[in-house]
Amino acid sequence: MATRDGPAESxxxxxxxxxxxxxxxxxxxxxxxxxxxxxxxxxxxxxVVSMSLKPPGQANSLPPDWVFLPTVYNYIQLxxxxxxxxxxxxxxxxxxxxxxLVLLIGVxxxxxxxxxxxxxxRDVLVWILSxxxxxxxxxxxxxxxxxxxxxxxxxxxxxxxxYVSINLSLVVWVMKAFFDGIPETLEEAARVxxxxxxxxxxxxxxxxxxxxxxxxxxxxxxxxxxELLFGLVLTSFEAVPVTLYVYSFIGSRSIEWGxxxxxxxxMIVPVVIFLIAVNKYxxxxxxxxxxIKE
Amino acid sequence: MSxxxxxxxxxxxxxxxxxxxxxxxxxxxxxxxxxxxxxxxMITVFPGAYDLYLSLIAxxxxxxxxxxxxxxxxxxxxxxxxxxxxxxxxxxxVVASALLLESVLGFVLAALVAGVDSSGAKSFYRVxxxxxxxxxxxxxxxxxxxxxxxxxxxxxxxxxxxxPFAAPAFLSDxxxxxxxxxxxxNWTPFMFIIFYAGLSSVPExxxxxxxxxxxxxxxxxxxxxxxxxKPVVFVAMLIRMIDLFRTFGVVYGLTGGGPGTAxxxxxxxxxxxMFINNQPGVAAAMxxxxxxxxxxxxxxxxxxxxxxxxxx
Numbered sequence: 001m002a003t004r005d006g007p008a009e010s011x012x013x014x015x016x017x018x019x020x021x022x023x024x025x026x027x028x029x030x031x032x033x034x035x036x037x038x039x040x041x042x043x044x045x046x047x048v049v050s051m052s053l054k055p056p057g058q059a060n061s062l063p064p065d066w067v068f069l070p071t072v073y074n075y076i077q078l079x080x081x082x083x084x085x086x087x088x089x090x091x092x093x094x095x096x097x098x099x100x101l102v103l104l105i106g107v108x109x110x111x112x113x114x115x116x117x118x119x120x121x122r123d124v125l126v127w128i129l130s131x132x133x134x135x136x137x138x139x140x141x142x143x144x145x146x147x148x149x150x151x152x153x154x155x156x157x158x159x160x161x162x163y164v165s166i167n168l169s170l171v172v173w174v175m176k177a178f179f180d181g182i183p184e185t186l187e188e189a190a191r192v193x194x195x196x197x198x199x200x201x202x203x204x205x206x207x208x209x210x211x212x213x214x215x216x217x218x219x220x221x222x223x224x225x226x227e228l229l230f231g232l233v234l235t236s237f238e239a240v241p242v243t244l245y246v247y248s249f250i251g252s253r254s255i256e257w258g259x260x261x262x263x264x265x266x267m268i269v270p271v272v273i274f275l276i277a278v279n280k281y282x283x284x285x286x287x288x289x290x291x292i293k294e
Numbered sequence: 295m296s297x298x299x300x301x302x303x304x305x306x307x308x309x310x311x312x313x314x315x316x317x318x319x320x321x322x323x324x325x326x327x328x329x330x331x332x333x334x335x336m337i338t339v340f341p342g343a344y345d346l347y348l349s350l351i352a353x354x355x356x357x358x359x360x361x362x363x364x365x366x367x368x369x370x371x372x373x374x375x376x377x378x379x380x381x382x383x384x385x386x387x388v389v390a391s392a393l394l395l396e397s398v399l400g401f402v403l404a405a406l407v408a409g410v411d412s413s414g415a416k417s418f419y420r421v422x423x424x425x426x427x428x429x430x431x432x433x434x435x436x437x438x439x440x441x442x443x444x445x446x447x448x449x450x451x452x453x454x455x456x457x458p459f460a461a462p463a464f465l466s467d468x469x470x471x472x473x474x475x476x477x478x479x480n481w482t483p484f485m486f487i488i489f490y491a492g493l494s495s496v497p498e499x500x501x502x503x504x505x506x507x508x509x510x511x512x513x514x515x516x517x518x519x520x521x522x523x524k525p526v527v528f529v530a531m532l533i534r535m536i537d538l539f540r541t542f543g544v545v546y547g548l549t550g551g552g553p554g555t556a557x558x559x560x561x562x563x564x565x566x567x568m569f570i571n572n573q574p575g576v577a578a579a580m581x582x583x584x585x586x587x588x589x590x591x592x593x594x595x596x597x598x599x600x601x602x603x604x605x606x
Binding site: 040044111126131132133143165228250255268 | 331333336421425533536539547565578581592
């Protein structure tokens with residue numbers, strides 16, 4: 001491992017005798033810190049999941065009932081609320097559609113930015129990044145007005161457009177870095193074989209860039225899935241995303257804690273499982289290509 | 295030249311189709327760029343221009359010609375009665391402290407995990423530590439509300455029973471700290487995973503050389519590893535900074551900007567001016583200042599540190 005650090009490389013030779021002891025100590029300290037952080041990460045998740053599985057009345061008793069008979073009561077209650085099911089389905093559909101769309105728009109553009117000499121390329125890239133600098137609240141006011149005028153307010157299409165807008169810069173940046181890493185000789189070989197520009201892109205470059213496309217799709221999915229503000233401002237009933245539904249729980253005067261926990265769990269668990277399944281692709285995407293370019 | 299190919303020469307097909315295909319291939323870069331440029335213009339130029347316009351008129355109107363321009367009056371209102379200064383101070387406090395905390399914690403965790411011997415334990419930590427990123431800020435706010443609640447929350451309960459200290463009322467006594475800590479829980483994974491990948495890309499030979507030189511651990515990090523990773527550290531912090539300025543959901547769900555205006559981030563303030571106080575001009579004025587601030591800050595950072603490795 002490149003960053004292996006241990007006490008073994010200590011400068012002074014006199015400490016060599018204690019090497020074994022020191023190594024063990026460092027190991028214990030290392031795992032101590034890491035396990036502590038593991039606990040910090042896991043405990044809130046454990047708490048909300050266990051709360052969602054507790055029968056009503058036991059949900060918020062203190063001292064907590066560490067042992068309880070799990071029940072899916074809260075989930076049944078939740079599933080019986082049509083609005084929750086609609087909101088969840090809305091989110092899945094809108095977010096998935098936005099990911100497909102943002103890839104269709106962003107990946108080809110990134111390819112061009114990587115392969116062609118674009119005038120003032122640096123400015124173009126900063127401009128693209130600047131779309132991510134715009135605070136969503138500054139973006140959402142103009143869109144609120146224009147969506148009303150164009151009848152896009154409270155529609156899934158409108159929300160898909162907004163989700164595309166938050167992820168496009170990310171897709172272009174990450175994919176440009178990925179394409180930069182694919183040797184041009186690959187395409188040249190295909191061109192020599194008679195492939196057109198588009199064919200060489202589709203049959204040679206896209207397959208080579210698959211890991212990048214995959215990672216950027218995951219990240220786009222997450223960023224769209226967790227977005228609250230657009231739903232808050234640009235939807236009212238039809239296209240409400242699940243984030244807004246969870247929020248509306250807190251807004252109500254008396255909070256049904258058990259159901260709130262169930263709704264939060266329903267929103268978190270699928271994404272966590274998904275994230276764990278694809279974790280090896282994440283780093284490449286998140287780092288905007290800087291890491292893989294070394 | 296190899297003739298074995300999966301594609302036919304275009305001239306063999308009907309000529310009209312071939313013509314279209316030629317145009318498609320001839321101008322491929324333009325077709326590929328066009329949708330992106332259109333969408334980018336739509337989401338950058340249009341909102342910026344519209345916010346600016348809205349901030350200069352008395353009442354919002356779709357008819358530009360009918361607008362009654364009021365100059366900088368909305369800006370004046372934003373800064374005198376709109377609490378803009380307070381919001382900017384709070385936002386910068388949150389951004390700076392969360393950025394610092396998440397960077398340091400992310401780096402330390404990445405370095406510790408990278409040094410774990412057993413590959414099983416290593417991948418366990420690596421996977422576990424990215425999990426909080428999957429939690430939407432609004433869900434985090436609900437978790438925070440559940441766990442920090444003075445009456446039913448487990449955390450105040452543990453503090454009160456297990457330590458001699460009395461738990462603060464997190465959401466009303468230390469709301470800003472609570473926001474920063476929750477964001478740290480949520481987004482340290484982002485820094486962790488980038489730094490971890492960055493650490494893995496430091497060449498073995500470089501570390502070996504400094505080992506031979508007898509450099510102690512901290513010196514090795516300070517003078518060899520971190521300088522090598524500079525582009526990674528810089529890009530990670532820039533992206534996180536930009537995203538921290540977007541913070542909305544966790545605060546909106548946790549405190550709604552309160553108590554009073556204690557956690558009223560600029561984004562919350564603009565939202566309230568627009569949709570609660572019904573003052574689109576004042577909201578837009580704040581949005582314009584905010585936009586200018588974030589874009590300027592990011593550009594200063596980009597210009598100062600450069601983007602080595604991103605473009606050549």
